Amino acid sequence: MTGVHEARRMPAAGRFALAVAAFALVLAPWWMAREEAGGSFPGFVLPTAPPVPESEPYFATTEINPESPERKAHSATLAELSDGTLVAAWYAGSGEGARDVTIQMATRGSDGLWSPPRKIFDRESVARSMRRFVLSLGNPLLLTDEQGRLGLLFVSIAAGKWSGSSMNLSWSADQGATWSAPEKLHLNPLANLSALPRNPPVALVGGGWGVPVYEEFFGRFPEMLWIRPQNPADTAAISRMDDGMSVFQPSVVPLSADEATAFYRDDSGANCVFLARSTDRGRTWSHRQPSPLPNVDSGVCALRLPDGRLLCAVNESSDRSRENLRLALSEDGGATWRYVATLAEEAGQTFAYPYMILSRDGRVRMLYSARDTRIVYAEFNTAWIDAQAAAAGGEIR
Amino acid sequence: MRGWKGAVIAAALAGIVSIIPFVGHVPRYWLSGLTPNISVPLFALLVISIMERAGCPPVFRTREWRAAFLFGAIAALLLYPSALGLGLPSLDVYSLGWPWLVWGHSLVLFAAVAAVAALLVWRANRFGWILVAAALLYLPGIQESRNFWDYLLDPLYAVVSLFWMAKLAADRLRRR
Numbered sequence: 001m002t003g004v005h006e007a008r009r010m011p012a013a014g015r016f017a018l019a020v021a022a023f024a025l026v027l028a029p030w031w032m033a034r035e036e037a038g039g040s041f042p043g044f045v046l047p048t049a050p051p052v053p054e055s056e057p058y059f060a061t062t063e064i065n066p067e068s069p070e071r072k073a074h075s076a077t078l079a080e081l082s083d084g085t086l087v088a089a090w091y092a093g094s095g096e097g098a099r100d101v102t103i104q105m106a107t108r109g110s111d112g113l114w115s116p117p118r119k120i121f122d123r124e125s126v127a128r129s130m131r132r133f134v135l136s137l138g139n140p141l142l143l144t145d146e147q148g149r150l151g152l153l154f155v156s157i158a159a160g161k162w163s164g165s166s167m168n169l170s171w172s173a174d175q176g177a178t179w180s181a182p183e184k185l186h187l188n189p190l191a192n193l194s195a196l197p198r199n200p201p202v203a204l205v206g207g208g209w210g211v212p213v214y215e216e217f218f219g220r221f222p223e224m225l226w227i228r229p230q231n232p233a234d235t236a237a238i239s240r241m242d243d244g245m246s247v248f249q250p251s252v253v254p255l256s257a258d259e260a261t262a263f264y265r266d267d268s269g270a271n272c273v274f275l276a277r278s279t280d281r282g283r284t285w286s287h288r289q290p291s292p293l294p295n296v297d298s299g300v301c302a303l304r305l306p307d308g309r310l311l312c313a314v315n316e317s318s319d320r321s322r323e324n325l326r327l328a329l330s331e332d333g334g335a336t337w338r339y340v341a342t343l344a345e346e347a348g349q350t351f352a353y354p355y356m357i358l359s360r361d362g363r364v365r366m367l368y369s370a371r372d373t374r375i376v377y378a379e380f381n382t383a384w385i386d387a388q389a390a391a392a393g394g395e396i397r
Numbered sequence: 398m399r400g401w402k403g404a405v406i407a408a409a410l411a412g413i414v415s416i417i418p419f420v421g422h423v424p425r426y427w428l429s430g431l432t433p434n435i436s437v438p439l440f441a442l443l444v445i446s447i448m449e450r451a452g453c454p455p456v457f458r459t460r461e462w463r464a465a466f467l468f469g470a471i472a473a474l475l476l477y478p479s480a481l482g483l484g485l486p487s488l489d490v491y492s493l494g495w496p497w498l499v500w501g502h503s504l505v506l507f508a509a510v511a512a513v514a515a516l517l518v519w520r521a522n523r524f525g526w527i528l529v530a531a532a533l534l535y536l537p538g539i540q541e542s543r544n545f546w547d548y549l550l551d552p553l554y555a556v557v558s559l560f561w562m563a564k565l566a567a568d569r570l571r572r573r
Contacts, residue, residue, distance in 0.1 A: 012520075012521070015518040018518070018529075019526075022529045023514070023515075023529070027504070040497060132426055132433070186543065186544065189480050189544070190477065190480055193431075219481060220482070236543075237497065240489040243482060244482015
């Protein structure tokens, strides 16, 4: 490390200017596009609903994978295409993180019947297209845009279990019949470990999505994944919502273009759902506040009904069992809640990972995992919720 | 001459190992599941180290190696605790590396690295040029990541740098 050749040197001021110029050159594209960069948080799009809600209560439920032989079917996601077709996806295999896990998909057209599930990704196909080792797959999440394009986020595990996962993004222009080769999203500096999607995305003004995601490598914590397909060079970025040891798996409910409420799964031992609020289009989030909703480390999902009331699907339990799945309603922006319906309840069984969206006809469309092996679809309208609420008990305390 | 021979043999061996399938796949297939790219400084340090060991004229003096490891250690201490979820969400250090996300915040990171690089090259420290190279390579996006942090730092570089810093601290304590 001695005796370095000293060639004819550029003057110090020249070197300094050259280095500064190099950084200025790198930053120039973003400087010129800084107004657009300010649009990284362009605001939330609220789901649209028909002006006149249905007056007759409606509720229906069905299993969408009744014949599936896999021992584990979990983490279902649902999206509505522009023609009203519903698309569902989930992962299934012999167990979480198992090598035989595949991402499966089913659709429900105008006949109201779910198609038989079909495998759209397995670890071999993902490993082959990305030219890297993949141990297992998990947590799919569907995205839809106004052009009818369908996106699929899912994780691939490179080592260990969920802490060794990273996120991939694939697209379909034919309603899920064929999918593009998945693209790896690099979202973490520690060997890209480990971001996972779970709850419904929020459409953004001008296109793109804010996707609530979480990490569980060292600590578990919630984040927002910002996807901008209109900018292929810089598609994805991630921002934190809370610290790393208390809450994760956020469910984000837009209240207006600027405001949203986040519902967090508890990881602190407080045994309740935590809430946070953003008033700057998701860029920053308030410190989490405990809610009356119970939560012992189980997935929650919430949405805003067309009349502004909040609906949240939770497991009511004082331990880690998930033997029931209930709907709770808040008429005051999340301050107080009461149970309005029980979607499933059976001792010794598991009902978990609710996923709810509001379709264009104003109905709530929902998926959840049942008995570890089945994905259940439920569909209901606000008239049914009102009828249930009329017979419901008091406030949750 | 002996150094060159050793380097050629080592390179040949590395080349052979890199194309021999292990359980059906070449080593890159297994490694890239976790580490698809290494940072620009680590790549440069490895190349310089190999060249010097092969008998090429030295590229780095002691002060350049010191600057490289000090930069790696400080960057690691700034970045990784936050990336692991420690600290306040407002200290979201990794998000500074996406200039299209929060332009003003990213300016802090780029300006800080530019200042360090400019200061180093002002003082004729060649590690400064490696930081300049990292910035220039970020522009076309040669890595899988589009976050500037991943061009500056990776876990292996961080571990080596922190180990160097710990050794330096231990040596100084011993001398007292």
